[in-house]
Amino acid sequence: MNIGLDMMGGDFAPLEAVKGLRLYLSDHSAPANLFLFGDEQVLKPLLKEQGIPENHITIVHASQVIGMHEHPTKALKDKPGSSISLGFKALATGVIDAFISAGNTGAMMIGALYSIKAMEGVLRPTISTIIPKENGHAGLLLDVGLNADCKPENLSQFAVLGSLYAKHILDIENPRVGLLNLGEEEGKGNILAQATYPLLRDNSAINFIGNIEGRDILVDKADVMVCEGFTGNVVLKMAESMYEITHRKNIRHEYLDRFNFENYGGTPVLGVAKPVIIGHGISQETAFKNMVVLAAKIIQTDLMEKMKKSFMI
Amino acid sequence: MNIGLDMMGGDFAPLEAVKGLRLYLSDHSAPANLFLFGDEQVLKPLLKEQGIPENHITIVHASQVIGMHEHPTKALKDKPGSSISLGFKALATGVIDAFISAGNTGAMMIGALYSIKAMEGVLRPTISTIIPKENGHAGLLLDVGLNADCKPENLSQFAVLGSLYAKHILDIENPRVGLLNLGEEEGKGNILAQATYPLLRDNSAINFIGNIEGRDILVDKADVMVCEGFTGNVVLKMAESMYEITHRKNIRHEYLDRFNFENYGGTPVLGVAKPVIIGHGISQETAFKNMVVLAAKIIQTDLMEKMKKSFMI
Numbered sequence: 001m002n003i004g005l006d007m008m009g010g011d012f013a014p015l016e017a018v019k020g021l022r023l024y025l026s027d028h029s030a031p032a033n034l035f036l037f038g039d040e041q042v043l044k045p046l047l048k049e050q051g052i053p054e055n056h057i058t059i060v061h062a063s064q065v066i067g068m069h070e071h072p073t074k075a076l077k078d079k080p081g082s083s084i085s086l087g088f089k090a091l092a093t094g095v096i097d098a099f100i101s102a103g104n105t106g107a108m109m110i111g112a113l114y115s116i117k118a119m120e121g122v123l124r125p126t127i128s129t130i131i132p133k134e135n136g137h138a139g140l141l142l143d144v145g146l147n148a149d150c151k152p153e154n155l156s157q158f159a160v161l162g163s164l165y166a167k168h169i170l171d172i173e174n175p176r177v178g179l180l181n182l183g184e185e186e187g188k189g190n191i192l193a194q195a196t197y198p199l200l201r202d203n204s205a206i207n208f209i210g211n212i213e214g215r216d217i218l219v220d221k222a223d224v225m226v227c228e229g230f231t232g233n234v235v236l237k238m239a240e241s242m243y244e245i246t247h248r249k250n251i252r253h254e255y256l257d258r259f260n261f262e263n264y265g266g267t268p269v270l271g272v273a274k275p276v277i278i279g280h281g282i283s284q285e286t287a288f289k290n291m292v293v294l295a296a297k298i299i300q301t302d303l304m305e306k307m308k309k310s311f312m313i
Numbered sequence: 314m315n316i317g318l319d320m321m322g323g324d325f326a327p328l329e330a331v332k333g334l335r336l337y338l339s340d341h342s343a344p345a346n347l348f349l350f351g352d353e354q355v356l357k358p359l360l361k362e363q364g365i366p367e368n369h370i371t372i373v374h375a376s377q378v379i380g381m382h383e384h385p386t387k388a389l390k391d392k393p394g395s396s397i398s399l400g401f402k403a404l405a406t407g408v409i410d411a412f413i414s415a416g417n418t419g420a421m422m423i424g425a426l427y428s429i430k431a432m433e434g435v436l437r438p439t440i441s442t443i444i445p446k447e448n449g450h451a452g453l454l455l456d457v458g459l460n461a462d463c464k465p466e467n468l469s470q471f472a473v474l475g476s477l478y479a480k481h482i483l484d485i486e487n488p489r490v491g492l493l494n495l496g497e498e499e500g501k502g503n504i505l506a507q508a509t510y511p512l513l514r515d516n517s518a519i520n521f522i523g524n525i526e527g528r529d530i531l532v533d534k535a536d537v538m539v540c541e542g543f544t545g546n547v548v549l550k551m552a553e554s555m556y557e558i559t560h561r562k563n564i565r566h567e568y569l570d571r572f573n574f575e576n577y578g579g580t581p582v583l584g585v586a587k588p589v590i591i592g593h594g595i596s597q598e599t600a601f602k603n604m605v606v607l608a609a610k611i612i613q614t615d616l617m618e619k620m621k622k623s624f625m626i
Contacts, residue, residue, distance in 0.1 A: 134558050145495050148503035182458050182546040190461035190543045214550025218558055230503045231544045233495040237527030238548060242555060245447050245531055245568070253564045 003295045004096035007038030008065045008083040009103020010283045014038055017102070018050050020288020025052065027289070032296050035096050037062050037083035062086050065103075068281055072106030084108065088115040091274050098295035100266065102279030102287070109146060112269040112276040119304075121311030124154045125271030126229075127278065128162060129236045130170075132258035133220040140166050141180075141217065141225045142270070145233035152196040155179070155226050159206045160310055161270040162224040168301040169294070170223075178212035178222025180231065186210065192228060200226070205310055265290030268298060275304060316608045317409035320351030321378045321396045322416020323596045327351055330415070331359050333601020338365065340602070345609050348409050350375050350396035375399050378416075381594055385419030397421065401428040404587050411608035413579065415592030415600070422459060425582040425589040432617075434624030437467045438584030439542075440591065441475060442549045443483075445571035446533040453479050454493075454530070454538045455583070458546035465509040468492070468539050472519045473623055474583040475537035481614040482607070483536075491525035491535025493544065499523070505541060513539070518623055578603030581611060588617060 005021070007014040025031055033056055036043060040061040047057065062083035066075040076085055084101055088111040091099040101108050109127075118125050128142035142162050147154060159177045166175035179200055181189045186197055188211060200208040212222050217235065227235075243259035246252075257263075265287050266279035275298045277291050298304070318334070320327040338344055346369055349356060353374040360370065375396035379388040389398055397416055401424040404412040414421050422440075431438050441455035455475050460467060472490045479488035492513055494502045499510055501524060513521040525535050530548065540548075556572035559565075570576075578600050579592035588611045590604050611617070 134561075148495060148506075180547060182461055182543055190541070193461075193543070214547035214552075215554040215557075217547075217551050218554050227547075228503070230495055230506070231547055234493060234527035234530075234540075234544055235547060235551060238530050238551065239527075241528040241531050244528075246566075248447070249566060249568055251564065251566045251569070253559075253562060255558070255562055256564070 001032040001296060001299050002035060002096045003032045003292055004035040004037060004087045004090055004099040005288070005292065006083045006087050006099070006101030006103050007036050007043055008062065009101040010279060011068070011281050012284055013102065014042060014046060016284045017288050018046050018052065019285035020292070022050050022052055023285055023289040024292045025056065031056050032292070033058065034292070035060055035090060037087045039063070060086055060090065066107050068104055070104060070107070072104060072110045075104065076107055076110060084111055091276070092116060097299050098275035098277065100277040100279065100291045100295055102266065102281060102283035105278055105281070108276065108278045109269065112272045116272045116274050116276060118271055119273050119308050119311055122271040123157060124150070125269050126158045126161060127267045127269055128165065129261070129267055130264045131217060131225070131239070132255070134218055134255070135220045137220050138170055139220070139223050139225060140170065141227070141232055141235060143227065143229035143232050144236045144267070145229045146269070147229040149230070150192065150228035152192065152199050155192070155196045155228065156199040156203055157271070159200055159203065159208070159224060159226045161307060162226065163206050164303065164307050164310060165268070165270060166223050168303050168306065169297055172223045174207050175223035176209045176221070177206045177224045177226060178209055178216065180217070180225050180227035181211035181213065184211050184213060262287045263290065265294050268294065271307070273304065275299065314345040314609060314612050315348055315409045316345045316605055317348040317350060317400050317403055317412040318601070318605065319396045319400050319412070319414030319416050320349050320356055321375065322414040323592060324381070324594050325597055326415065327355060327359060329597045330601050331356070331363050331365065332598035333605070335363050335365055336598055336602040337605045338369065344369050345605070346371065347605070348373055348403060350400045352376070373399055373403065379420050381417055383417060383420070385417060385423045388417065389420055389423060397424060404589070405429060410612050411588035411590065413590045413592065413604045413608055415579065415594060415596035418591055418594070421589065421591045422582065425585045429585045429587050429589060431584055432586050432621050432624055435584040436470060437463070438582050439471045439474060440580050440582055441478065442574070442580055443577045444530060444538065444552070445568070447531055447568070448533045450533050451483055452533070452536050452538060453483065454540070454545055454548060456540065456542035456545050457549045457580070458542045459582070460542040462543070463505065463541035465505065465512050468505070468509045468541065469512040469516055470584070472513055472516065472521070472537060472539045474620060475539065476519050477616065477620050477623060478581070478583060479536050481616050481619065482610055485536050487520050488536035489522045489534070490519045490537045490539060491522055491529065493530070493538050493540035494524040494526065497524050497526060575600045576603065578607050581607065584620070586617065588612065
């Protein structure tokens with residue numbers, strides 16, 4: 001199992017990426033082979049300094065870096081020697097089995113969509129977030145921003161992708177799918193939600209429980225919560241800021257800590273043919289470690305093949 | 314100044330409505346004249362029991378009640394003698410200057426839209442919610458559910474209505490208007506947000522500051538936050554549930570207390586020709602008192618005339 005990690009991506013790279021690696025390696029007696037994409041001159045002394053053993057590690061030198069605020073499409077075109085471009089190349093050619101970066105989110109999404117491409121039958125890949133539930137469980141909300149406008153068919157596919165992810169990665173048996181809406185009753189909603197309801201109801205690949213409301217997001221009603229990326233993005237960012245505000249105000253509680261999205265590592269792009277994990281720009285060592293763990297679990301559970309199968313007719 | 318109050322609406326009516334009246338009257342030496350819509354046989358002993366003085370009070374007997382879960386349109390048609398129907402009749406004929414109810418939300422909205430009607434020039438009336446900001450200020454989010462699907466012109470009008478409400482009721486000078494979106498840069502967003510941006514930018518009646526994201530909702534970046542009712546409804550209900558969860562988990566803090574929407578009374582329907590205030594079903598005495606105070610302020614500041622003027626060409 002070969003996992004690629006962009007060492008130059010994120011606000012605290014490369015130091016926190018290296019520390020994350022150390023954490024991962026100290027936790028695992030049989031770790032994955034790690035391919036590190038970045039500036040060799042910077043990485044080598046840093047790996048030594050942090051006491052990272054040389055076995056399991058391959059450095060792939062990248063002479064360029066895509067900055068956090070560069071225009072994604074332009075940057076990918078102009079910087080073929082960047083850590084993100086080389087990572088996607090290695091993923092596309094099969095040198096690595098998964099690629100992780102906490103760098104430029106737009107570049108990661110475009111790289112996933114254009115150099116790896118959607119699975120056959122998947123109209124639009126999607127990104128999700130873990131939602132900590134009041135009772136200690138975890139739910140999955142998707143889409144959280146890759147698809148600002150959606151068609152009912154997109155949401156129906158997100159439900160399938162999210163269900164497989166919830167089952168195999170979050171270990172939720174027969175995950176309950178809820179359609180995020182502004183009322184519980186069938187027939188409620190905007191045009192999109194009204195048109196999506198019958199598709200979810202009639203989709204035999206999922207366990208649809210009906211509409212859920214904003215008040216249900218944080219309670220344990222549905223495991224997989226489906227919406228278009230506009231609303232999902234607002235919900236995710238509001239939850240993140242709620243955590244930051246309570247933190248700044250020194251309001252501490254185990255439940256609030258679970259909104260520290262660092263704990264969840266990154267979010268995989270679901271519906272592309274190979275595992276791509278996008279980390280938060282503010283990722284620190286725990287997030288980097290958790291992204292490697294997540295990538296390994298996606299490979300071990302053969303999630304991509306299970307997803308591909310579910311879209312074959 | 315004559316304010317009408319539905320005494321039969323809400324989960325805790327009529328007792329909490331009566332208690333709210335008592336609070337209001339004890340706070341105000343020169344109160345409004347209060348018109349109470351409800352069952353005379355029930356109200357009279359209750360008013361006496363709670364020690365409500367008879368001056369300033371007029372009971373309008375209503376022989377029927379619209380239940381919280383009745384179908385709004387059907388209920389309004391079938392129950393002309395209900396407290397909500399009689400309240401709207403009194404508002405339409407000028408007997409009262411404002412009407413308040415914590416009863417069936419759908420019936421209140423339909424009553425507002427069809428028996429009072431939109432102001433001339435207003436395409437779609439809207440409902441809003443107060444958002445408590447991290448620094449102690451209050452913001453206004455709209456629409457929060459009356460308009461699940463919107464056109465750019467609707468959002469532009471919501472910005473005007475919200476700005477006038479923020480200025481005259483929330484006492485915010487030159488309120489900053491933000492367009493809720495999934496990125497900050499111009500050009501970001503779904504089709505609706507992209508098409509709304511130039512309308513807000515070119516609207517000289519508002520102080521537009523650009524796009525805001527989910528992370529900005531709870532911080533003091535924009536005073537008036539505009540979105541379609543689908544996303545706004547999800548945000549409002551999620552904020553309400555966040556309060557409920559922290560309350561259940563006994564996480565206490567002054568900031569979290571400000572998410573107790575009871576403190577804000579109800580929400581006015583903005584853009585209809587006369588003041589209509591819709592309370593939460595779970596309204597208790599403080600909420601009822603605050604709704605009467607809000608109605609009085611809307612009348613005193615002549616908000617309706619200011620709104621009407623802003624839509625005259």
